[in-house]
Amino acid sequence: MSLARRKLLQLVGLLGVPTVFLLIFFFGPLLIMLVYSFLTPGLYGGVDWIFSHLNYGRILGWADTRYEKFDPVYIAIFLRSLKLAALTVLASLAVCYPAAFWISRMRPGMRDFAIFLVTLPFFVSLIVRLFAWVLILRPTGFLNQGLMGLGLTGGPIEFLYTDFAVILGMTYVFIPFMFLPLYGSIEKLDMAQIEASSDLGATRFQTFRKVILPATLPGIVGGSIITFIPALGNFIVPSVLGGAKVLMIGNLIEQQFLSARNWPFGSALAMLVMSAVLVLLIAQFRLAKKEAQS
Amino acid sequence: MTPFDTYPAGLLPAGSQDRTPMPSPLEIIDARKSFRTPEGGTMTALDGISLKLASAEFVTLLGPSGCGKTTLLRTISGFETLDAGEVLIDGSAVTQMPAHRRPVNTVFQRYALFGHMSVARNVGYALEIAGRDKREIRTRVGEMLELVGLAGMEKRSIQQLSGGQQQRVALARALAAKPKLLLLDEPLSALDKNLRQKMQQELKALQRELGIGFIFVTHDQEEALTMSDRIAVLAHGQIQQIGAPTELYQTPANLFTADFLGESNLLPVTVTSGRGCLPDGQSFATPHAPGEATLLLRPEALSVTPPDGHALSFTGTIRETYYTGTDHQIALETPAHGTMHALLRSGGALPCLGSEITLYAPAQGLHLIDEAAP
Ligand SMILES: Nc1ncnc2c1ncn2[C@@H]1O[C@H](COP(=O)(O)OP(=O)(O)OP(=O)(O)O)[C@@H](O)[C@H]1O
Ligand SMILES: [Mg+2]
Numbered sequence: 001m002s003l004a005r006r007k008l009l010q011l012v013g014l015l016g017v018p019t020v021f022l023l024i025f026f027f028g029p030l031l032i033m034l035v036y037s038f039l040t041p042g043l044y045g046g047v048d049w050i051f052s053h054l055n056y057g058r059i060l061g062w063a064d065t066r067y068e069k070f071d072p073v074y075i076a077i078f079l080r081s082l083k084l085a086a087l088t089v090l091a092s093l094a095v096c097y098p099a100a101f102w103i104s105r106m107r108p109g110m111r112d113f114a115i116f117l118v119t120l121p122f123f124v125s126l127i128v129r130l131f132a133w134v135l136i137l138r139p140t141g142f143l144n145q146g147l148m149g150l151g152l153t154g155g156p157i158e159f160l161y162t163d164f165a166v167i168l169g170m171t172y173v174f175i176p177f178m179f180l181p182l183y184g185s186i187e188k189l190d191m192a193q194i195e196a197s198s199d200l201g202a203t204r205f206q207t208f209r210k211v212i213l214p215a216t217l218p219g220i221v222g223g224s225i226i227t228f229i230p231a232l233g234n235f236i237v238p239s240v241l242g243g244a245k246v247l248m249i250g251n252l253i254e255q256q257f258l259s260a261r262n263w264p265f266g267s268a269l270a271m272l273v274m275s276a277v278l279v280l281l282i283a284q285f286r287l288a289k290k291e292a293q294s
Numbered sequence: 295m296t297p298f299d300t301y302p303a304g305l306l307p308a309g310s311q312d313r314t315p316m317p318s319p320l321e322i323i324d325a326r327k328s329f330r331t332p333e334g335g336t337m338t339a340l341d342g343i344s345l346k347l348a349s350a351e352f353v354t355l356l357g358p359s360g361c362g363k364t365t366l367l368r369t370i371s372g373f374e375t376l377d378a379g380e381v382l383i384d385g386s387a388v389t390q391m392p393a394h395r396r397p398v399n400t401v402f403q404r405y406a407l408f409g410h411m412s413v414a415r416n417v418g419y420a421l422e423i424a425g426r427d428k429r430e431i432r433t434r435v436g437e438m439l440e441l442v443g444l445a446g447m448e449k450r451s452i453q454q455l456s457g458g459q460q461q462r463v464a465l466a467r468a469l470a471a472k473p474k475l476l477l478l479d480e481p482l483s484a485l486d487k488n489l490r491q492k493m494q495q496e497l498k499a500l501q502r503e504l505g506i507g508f509i510f511v512t513h514d515q516e517e518a519l520t521m522s523d524r525i526a527v528l529a530h531g532q533i534q535q536i537g538a539p540t541e542l543y544q545t546p547a548n549l550f551t552a553d554f555l556g557e558s559n560l561l562p563v564t565v566t567s568g569r570g571c572l573p574d575g576q577s578f579a580t581p582h583a584p585g586e587a588t589l590l591l592r593p594e595a596l597s598v599t600p601p602d603g604h605a606l607s608f609t610g611t612i613r614e615t616y617y618t619g620t621d622h623q624i625a626l627e628t629p630a631h632g633t634m635h636a637l638l639r640s641g642g643a644l645p646c647l648g649s650e651i652t653l654y655a656p657a658q659g660l661h662l663i664d665e666a667a668p
Contacts, residue, residue: 192406198394199371200420200471210423214410 030274037267045261055268074252078272081249084166084238085231089224091171092178096223100183118179121172130169130240137165137241161243169237174230178223185219221284228280233273249273317385319475319507320370321346325379327365327531339365340376341531352501354510356518357528358554363511364403366528367477370509372396384474399468400477404484405460407452413439413463414448420471438466441500458489465500475507482517494521515555519543527551543592545661552590552663559591559634563662570662574630576606578657586666593623593637596653598645604657608634611650626653 040050057063059074103114121129136142139156147153159165189212197207213220235250242248249269256266327340339362347353355363368374370381372393381389388396399420408416415422417438418431426434439445442462447455455463461481468476478497482490498521501508512518518525519539526536527550534554535547546552552560563570565587570580572589596608610628617623617640624636624645636653638645645651 190406190409192402192404193408195373195393196400196402196406196408196467197419197423198373198392199398199400200423200467201394202419202423203394206423210419211408 033267033270036264037271039264041262041264045263047263052264055265058265059268059272074269077247077252078249078269078276080247081232081273082276084163084170084246084248085228085234087163087167088170088174088231089178089228091167092175092227093182093220093224095171096175096178096182097186097220100179100186104183104187104189115183119176122176126173126236127240129172130237133165133169133172133241134160137168160241161245163242163246165241166238166246166248169241170231170234173234173237174227177230178227181222181226182216182219185216185222189215218288221287225280225284229277232276316349318382319347319350319384320509321380321382321385322366322370323380323382325366325369325381326377327362327369327374328377338531340369340379343379343528343531343533345526345533345536347507350501350505350507351523352498352508352510352521354512354518354522354525355528356512356515356525356554357534359513361528362531363513363528364479367400367479367509367511370396370475371398371400371477397473398475398477399471399473400479401461401464401468401481403479403481405464407460407463407467409452411452412448413444413450413452413455416452416463417466417470419467424471434470435466438470441469442466443496457484458493461485461493465497469504473506475509476501478508478510480511480513482512483514490517497521519555525555527554529554546590546663549588549663549665552588557593557635557637559593559596559631560663561589561591561631562666563587563589565662570660572606572630578604578606578660580660580662582662588663588665590661590663591634591655593635595655596634596636596638597655598638598651598653600654601656605654606657607652607654609650609652610634612645612647615645615647626651 036047037055038051038053039047040052042048052068054063054065054068058068058070059078061070061072063070099118103111103118106114134141137159138144139158139160141159143159144153144156148156193211193215194207197211198204202210233250233253235248235254238246238248238251239254249272253266253269253273256262256269260266322343322345325340325343326338328336328338331337341362343362343366345353355366357363365374369376370383372388372391372395376389379389380387383397408419411419414432414435418435421431421434435448436445439447442465444459444462444466447459447463452460452463461484464481481497482493485493494517497508497510510518510521522539524536524538525542527534527542529550535542535551542551543555546555549560552558561572563572563586565571565580565582565584567584568579568581569577570582570587570589571577600607608626608628608631610626612624613627613633614625615622620640622638622640622645624638626634626636628634634653
């Protein structure tokens with residue numbers, strides 16, 4: 001047996017099982033969703049195997065029957081979800097960038113401990129952590145009591161069930177997602193390059209813009225994408241901290257599957273989210289390729 | 295003699311009175327700096343260093359690892375603040391000036407090139423920062439790359455360069471802003487020997503051509519000797535001696551310098567009324583003040599043939615020989631002075647291991663060091 005063939009066989013042996021596993025359990029469900037989104041909802045839930053494009057029509061504007069009617073609210077909710085996810089990304093960046101910088105300059109022992117602290121929330125149930133935020137944000141919560149105690153506000157402020165609460169909650173949940181890729185690129189930053197920049201006459205701000213930012217861009221892009229994607233489809237944070245007032249596309253999809261029992265429509269909404277994510281990933285891929293070429 | 299020297303004082307032509315001397319490119323006055331160590335103690339890195347460049351000199355800071363060379367360089371470039379003392383560049387105090395405003399540039403030890411920028415952007419960085427227009431930057435980058443022998447490499451990425459080429463880019467980048475003074479922190483330590491020697495010559499030539507001061511850090515004594523106008527030997531945060539290479543090599547002021555620069559035989563001497571006496575009874579005339587001192591004999595001062603006139607002689611057994619092509623290096627074990635090192639021109643009779651020979655040194659012009667031998 002030739003060496004090349006042996007290598008190939010080894011590769012197949014090594015990667016075959018995981019590949020098949022991924023194909024079945026990762027792409028399988030996606031495929032099912034894609035197919036369902038073109039079917040007709042069954043009368044009592046489930047699907048009827050009759051082709052229909054009206055699920056997309058309801059979202060995008062061409063459905064006009066008694067049950068399947070176009071409503072601009074879906075697009076509005078989708079756009080709002082994009083906005084909230086983008087703001088979450090920005091907020092996480094604003095918190096994580098300086099934090100990663102700071103932690104990367106700590107003594108090794110302190111540094112490991114700080115990174116452990118960042119990932120610590122993973123050890124507690126998400127729901128529990130979110131209800132802790134309810135206790136903080138609600139009208140009689142710690143935040144309002146503190147503000148009123150200090151005499152800064154007369155009455156309680158509506159924090160809970162606002163966009164603010166949802167962004168705050170999602171930022172809190174996704175901080176580790178943003179932090180780790182950012183930290184990875186910031187830690188690799190060459191301090192000597194920063195000094196060289198300053199030696200060549202750059203102010204701190206110029207050094208940041210021309211040396212630090214470009215060098216950490218991969219971490220920024222990576223962290224942003226990995227935060228944006230789950231934030232866009234999230235339904236737990238908006239349902240706990242946004243209540244009925246701040247609905248995100250994730251809540252809508254959840255409703256279609258669990259209460260409205262309209263699987264094809266839920267699938268169509270999920271495909272909408274999928275396509276947004278795909279567009280984003282393709283854009284990032286192209287950017288990275290262009291970067292590598294220049 | 296300038297024509298003005300013939301004028302009586304007070305009758306000098308207008309404008310010639312203020313013949314103020316050119317300001318020194320760099321003056322350091324009693325610089326002190328200590329660091330807090332993680333163990334809680336303090337570590338004195340600079341212990342009262344004063345240094346003044348007479349003109350656009352090539353000055354080398356030479357010393358063992360940890361003696362404060364990098365720290366001294368960083369106080370000049372502005373990355374370290376002094377606990378006490380002053381730094382003047384071109385006659386004006388910059389002690390409080392932040393690094394980015396100082397008219398000095400640095401070639402860093404591991405180059406610290408910007409990996410995400412092309413060669414051209416690296417070299418033009420200082421001008422880009424200063425907001426010069428694109429055409430001017432492009433011309434200057436071209437000139438600088440030509441100067442360091444990398445013409446036409448503008449578009450390359452840093453990763454596509456060899457170590458020696460990266461070194462040249464770092465040099466071009468530091469020179470592009472036309473600094474008043476160039477600081478180089480062991481810039482050649484990562485290069486192989488041949489390239490290193492080539493770069494040594496090029497750097498020296500470049501310094502003459504540009505006419506600016508170079509402060510060059512190294513712990514390689516050979517490098518220091520070949521390149522410098524003056525060498526400052528540092529140890530324990532202090533300048534042990536500063537002077538021209540020949541001065542330091544031939545007449546070191548103390549044992550540290552004698553030992554650190556080149557090979558040396560250091561023999562204890564007792565001086566009484568104009569004569570120096572070696573432990574084995576040999577003596578020679580010396581103007582040195584009476585007391586304990588140390589005689590410095592460089593290995594190449596010893597020879598197998600007795601010189602004319604009075605000579606010191608050392609008889610012993612050859613313990614080691616190394617043939618270097620031009621010379622034989624010999625370790626001679628003498629009963630009176632322990633092991634002595636000699637450098638004999640090859641061509642004569644080959645000294646063989648274990649044989650007994652006598653080496654001679656002329657007894658005139660011997661250099662004595664004011665410290666008792668160790
Ligand atoms: N930031 C710092 N914190 C604490 N101690 C320091 C710091 N920088 C330097 N030192 C100490 O100061 C002393 C001088 O250091 P420096 O880097 O100037 O030595 P050097 O002569 O450049 O040595 P080398 O030839 O190894 O580069 C060393 O003992 C070093 O440990
Ligand atoms: Mg150093």
